[in-house]
Amino acid sequence: MRLVDTLLYGAGNIKGSPVRTFLLLLAMSIGVASVVMLSSLGEAARLYVVNQFSALGTHLLIVLPGRSETAGGAPPLLGTTPRDLTLEDADALLRSPYINDYAPIVVGSAPVSHDSLEREVTVIGTSASYARIRELETAQGRFLPAGDYDRAPPVCVIGETLRKELFGHRRAVGERLKINDRRFRVIGVLADSGQSFGMDMGDLVFVPTPHAMALFDTESLFRIIAQAAGRSAIEPGKRAITEIIRERHEGEDDVTVITQDAILATFDRILKALTYTVAGIAAISLAVAGILIMNVMLVSVSQRTPEIGLLKALGASQDQILVLFLSEAALLSLIGAASGILIAWFGVFGLDRLFPAFPLGTPVWAYLSAVIVALLTGIGFGIMPAKRASRLDPVLALTGR
């Protein structure tokens, strides 16, 4: 029997019982749609994190005080700090040819006031390099000035949200504000760059490092971000930093250097695994659809018993009957998969409209795997009924028994 004829024959049967076909297709397409949509969401979450990391800057190395312990103890980001990470340590990093630039970071929270308005915001003490490394831009004025830490002027750069709250429609640059009773002059306002890892870049104050240290009464840095000279300099840069700090800390390895790539790769792995997991869970609904196919095919076999007997009398072999029924199952799952993809496409489109910031997009593998899994379940669950049909005794089948 020719393939076209086999498929046409199956299509005729499918058309013959529209309600049953509709219900079956509904189950199948819900299964396929959920696989495609959930993997789209997972993939979008992954892309979102990757984008966020890329927005941090390029060729980044992050130096944290404290060593990451691999055997028990606290997790890496919360390692204990036997020795402070100081501004001198940070300065020393530039001795390595692999390190282009660095910015020390001191972080704290403090009340910021102007006239009678006061806000509690995050204060970041850093240097001029920070803006360059993080690729920040100012909307008004300029970022912190370069120069000696000792002679750093009492100036600050504020985020857009904070500017609105403290100054409203008035000009902020040139105005004075108080942070914890210390006076600072506003020299710049950051361009609105939205969120970065849940930190609102609008609700911040940047001050020169020594002033932040004085504000929070500390000598140690929260961390140092350094920029490697290029992609190939990331690994040697990491080794160089460890080396320099060890030398300065009397032979102790008491800092942790994280590369942006390593973090990125880790998140990438985690989120990929997550995506596969949710897609797998969604695939359970496909299996349910498969069982439904089996059920419907079994009913169909018993309803069409005389027809099967007739086909045998007309010279259809067991294999032909098997193929006829399997192709019907395959056809059903294919149509189900197609409508499922259509539903998923509309769903993703709708979500994309609702959350434009979220980079929604369906990976090609999601479509492919959904279709393949749908076909496999359809055919897999179709085998049993098809076998039953092919083995019917023609004499009994013709009489409808």
Place this chain on the structure above:
Amino acid sequence: MIELRDINRIFRVGDEKVHALQDIRLTFEHGEYVSIMGPSGSGKSTLLNILGLLDKPTSGSYLLDGIDITSMSDNQQADVRRNKIGFVFQSFHLISRLTAAENIALPLTLAGMPPKQRDSRVRDVLESVGLTERAEHRPDQLSGGQRQRVAIARATIMRPTILLADEPTGNLDQSSGESVIEVLEGLNREGIILLVVTHDPDIGGRARRRIRMVDGRISEDDH
């Protein structure tokens, strides 16, 4: 030519053995017109099923055009069924969602013939049973007689050696039964072996060779 040698068919019903056919020995030459009559349960249908390869004899051998069919595999038997045997059933057995033409083309479709050749063969056969006008009608739009003629067209489209008709007029009124029998006899005149199983003595009596069966045996074979 068809030859049955010592065919036995034993059914097992619970613990009991039912001897449906006992030592059947029959030969049919090309162009023969045979009727098989007998009371219910005499083995007529079983004999027909064995001749049509729908059932396997418990013992004995079946030669069709000199080839022993009993020892063939299922797939080979399906081939023989398709090419050499035509069935006409009492209840027509047309597929209701297919048109008359599609029903008739079914054996050709199963044989994998391309649509163009199929169409011309179907046209010829439709003409020979006088249903050219009804080609695109579905079975439920046809009268009983017309349905049976469609079934006959389907049975003969592969130009089989033997045509097996099981009560072909059983569901028809007198006049359409008459026309169906005439179509069958016309095919027989062209050389096909026509074998009619019937209760109706009028129809059985028209055959040149009349076989009577009782209790799985041939009681009369009237040449």
